Amino acid sequence: MPEKILEVQNLKVCYETGRGCVKAVDDVSLTIFEGEAFCLVGETGCGKSTLALSIPRLLPPNSRVLDGRILFKGKDLLRVDDSELQRIRGKEMAIVFQNPMTSLNPAYRVGYQVAEVPVTHLGMSWDKALTSAVNQLSKVGIPDAGIRARDYPHVYSGGMKQRSMIAMMTTCKPSLLIADEPTTALDVTIQAQILKLLHSLRVEYGLTLLLITHNFGIVAEVCDRVGVMYSGKIVEVGEVTEIFDNPLHPYTRGLIECVASRRGSKARLNQIPGSLPNPLNLPSGCRFHPRCPYTTYLCMKEEPTMTEATSNHSVACHNYKAVG
Amino acid sequence: MTRLLEDLRKKAYSVYRSEEVKLLIRHRRGVVGLALLTIIVFMALTADLIAPRRFDEVDTALRLQPPSLKHLFGTDHLGRDVFSRIVYGARIALWVGILVVLVEAGIGVTLGLISGYYSGFLDKVISAFTDMLWAFPPIILALAIVTILGPGLTNVVIAVAVVSWAPYARIVRAKTQSLVSREFVMAARAIGESDLSIMFRYILPNTLVSIIVLATLTIPSAILYTTALSFLGFGAQPPTPDWGAMLNEGKDYIFGAPWNSIFPGVFITLTALSFNLLGDALRDVLDPKLRLR
Numbered sequence: 001m002p003e004k005i006l007e008v009q010n011l012k013v014c015y016e017t018g019r020g021c022v023k024a025v026d027d028v029s030l031t032i033f034e035g036e037a038f039c040l041v042g043e044t045g046c047g048k049s050t051l052a053l054s055i056p057r058l059l060p061p062n063s064r065v066l067d068g069r070i071l072f073k074g075k076d077l078l079r080v081d082d083s084e085l086q087r088i089r090g091k092e093m094a095i096v097f098q099n100p101m102t103s104l105n106p107a108y109r110v111g112y113q114v115a116e117v118p119v120t121h122l123g124m125s126w127d128k129a130l131t132s133a134v135n136q137l138s139k140v141g142i143p144d145a146g147i148r149a150r151d152y153p154h155v156y157s158g159g160m161k162q163r164s165m166i167a168m169m170t171t172c173k174p175s176l177l178i179a180d181e182p183t184t185a186l187d188v189t190i191q192a193q194i195l196k197l198l199h200s201l202r203v204e205y206g207l208t209l210l211l212i213t214h215n216f217g218i219v220a221e222v223c224d225r226v227g228v229m230y231s232g233k234i235v236e237v238g239e240v241t242e243i244f245d246n247p248l249h250p251y252t253r254g255l256i257e258c259v260a261s262r263r264g265s266k267a268r269l270n271q272i273p274g275s276l277p278n279p280l281n282l283p284s285g286c287r288f289h290p291r292c293p294y295t296t297y298l299c300m301k302e303e304p305t306m307t308e309a310t311s312n313h314s315v316a317c318h319n320y321k322a323v324g
Numbered sequence: 325m326t327r328l329l330e331d332l333r334k335k336a337y338s339v340y341r342s343e344e345v346k347l348l349i350r351h352r353r354g355v356v357g358l359a360l361l362t363i364i365v366f367m368a369l370t371a372d373l374i375a376p377r378r379f380d381e382v383d384t385a386l387r388l389q390p391p392s393l394k395h396l397f398g399t400d401h402l403g404r405d406v407f408s409r410i411v412y413g414a415r416i417a418l419w420v421g422i423l424v425v426l427v428e429a430g431i432g433v434t435l436g437l438i439s440g441y442y443s444g445f446l447d448k449v450i451s452a453f454t455d456m457l458w459a460f461p462p463i464i465l466a467l468a469i470v471t472i473l474g475p476g477l478t479n480v481v482i483a484v485a486v487v488s489w490a491p492y493a494r495i496v497r498a499k500t501q502s503l504v505s506r507e508f509v510m511a512a513r514a515i516g517e518s519d520l521s522i523m524f525r526y527i528l529p530n531t532l533v534s535i536i537v538l539a540t541l542t543i544p545s546a547i548l549y550t551t552a553l554s555f556l557g558f559g560a561q562p563p564t565p566d567w568g569a570m571l572n573e574g575k576d577y578i579f580g581a582p583w584n585s586i587f588p589g590v591f592i593t594l595t596a597l598s599f600n601l602l603g604d605a606l607r608d609v610l611d612p613k614l615r616l617r
Contacts, residue, residue: 058510061443082518090515103507107529117515168515 354605432492440500540603
């Protein structure tokens with residue numbers, strides 16, 4: 001059994017709004033093992049980005065962590081002091097954001113920004129750091145890295161910016177890389193290149209990947225294990241083949257069926273009826289029950305808990321046997 | 325490859341700003357501003373050499389002489405050479421203008437960064453203070469401060485700076501607030517930068533353009549404020565050749581001897597203009613996005 005690198009326990013995060021505290025992440029527990037690629041999937045607003053940002057404590061100021069623990073290599077990140085947190089960020093844990101367009105500091109040259117990380121964390125000299133920055137940039141596939149390192153970010157394309165971000169975040173060889181929808185803002189060919197890059201970096205550095213996405217194609221391509229989120233909760237966790245071949249939660253099943261395929265004629269695309277519930281006014285019992293084709297009386301009354309269906313597959317549904 | 329690395333390293337250090345310098349040279353209005361400013365700076369630096377007389381040399385036989393070859397800009401009501409006084413006055417104008425702007429930008433930028441970065445209580449306190457200052461007539465407050473500190477140019481500089489940092493605080497605060505939510509600031513946090521480093525290395529450089537533009541706008545007004553205080557007897561004491569004070573002294577003879585007021589006025593305008601042109605050029609050159617590649 002590989003070692004646990006990240007363990008999220010009963011995390012609850014809420015956002016302060018004028019109409020009360022909106023729970024974006026509600027009692028989520030999650031374990032990620034060293035070296036694996038874990039995917040969080042779910043539709044917009046289900047709390048996957050909030051979960052991702054809460055791990056390095058980068059949540060916006062109007063949010064609050066109500067409860068829970070985030071154990072990273074045995075340390076509770078919610079309770080370490082700021083200097084320790086600054087040491088961990090960038091050195092042991094890194095994060096790549098959704099929008100590469102604004103992720104680089106427009107006032108400095110790209111090479112300088114990449115070089116800065118090892119200078120801060122490893123005490124490397126600027127001379128050496130700039131050399132290694134150029135190496136790192138060419139490793140992530142920036143052509144003529146020695147020349148392009150002198151450019152300012154605004155002359156880079158979106159894909160190049162995302163590559164530089166990845167270069168910046170991986171110069172210190174962190175053990176965990178969180179990628180929050182890293183390809184959403186890029187076009188499809190660049191998506192594939194970025195995913196390939198992430199994969200090769202994983203192989204080379206042995207880093208663990210936590211990938212946030214809403215794209216099942218990416219899940220199938222990249223991941224070892226998948227967690228499906230719905231309305232602030234994780235509803236199903238399992239190995240990627242298990243999830244695709246044998247989805248046990250009606251929501252997961254619905255999501256997979258939504259993916260357009262060329263099979264069949266020009267029939268209407270499947271869809272899940274209804275939309276995400278209002279987090280200020282959640283339905284009783286199981287949050288998915290108003291949209292679920294398998295709803296029973298129990299679903300309206302009682303919230304399901306995570307149960308282990310098989311050894312590598314857990315699901316939070318009362319009727320998973322009927323679904324599977 | 326090694327040659328490229330070598331090149332990069334060189335670029336990163338010694339000639340890091342060479343591109344900017346080149347661009348500034350190509351900026352026509354910037355060159356005009358720079359040239360004007362160079363002339364004024366040159367006047368200030370070499371005043372002892374180029375001024376035909378001392379600024380306080382009185383010759384009552386030569387009162388209110390019109391401009392001639394002997395007295396390039398004429399003489400004033402005490403028979404002092406106006407050209408010499410203007411040359412010496414360049415020192416005061418530059419010193420005062422730059423010092424005031426440095427002090428007020430220092431106060432305003434620091435407070436603006438803090439209040440924009442740490443939203444909440446601190447922000448409320450600083451903003452309330454800025455608004456109060458903004459609502460108060462600056463010249464009256466400056467007068468009050470000079471009255472407390474006593475007359476003299478240094479005290480005038482302090483007074484003018486203390487009453488006029490509000491625009492810096494406001495602009496930097498607004499800029500900071502919009503930058504804080506940008507992803508590169510979050511990325512900076514994600515690579516383990518401290519708050520101080522984020523404020524001064526990520527946010528400040530990106531507000532620099534606005535600060536420079538604001539500074540060019542406030543140097544002339546700083547010169548005017550100190551001039552006004554000099555006129556009221558709080559600033560430069562006679563016989564200090566303050567351009568503003570000369571302008572005011574000359575106004576009593578404006579019909580008979582207009583050169584007494586015109587030349588100081590022209591030099592105040594030229595100084596202000598040179599800073600403005602240079603500021604515009606710097607804005608164009610320092611903003612990577614406005615730069616043509």
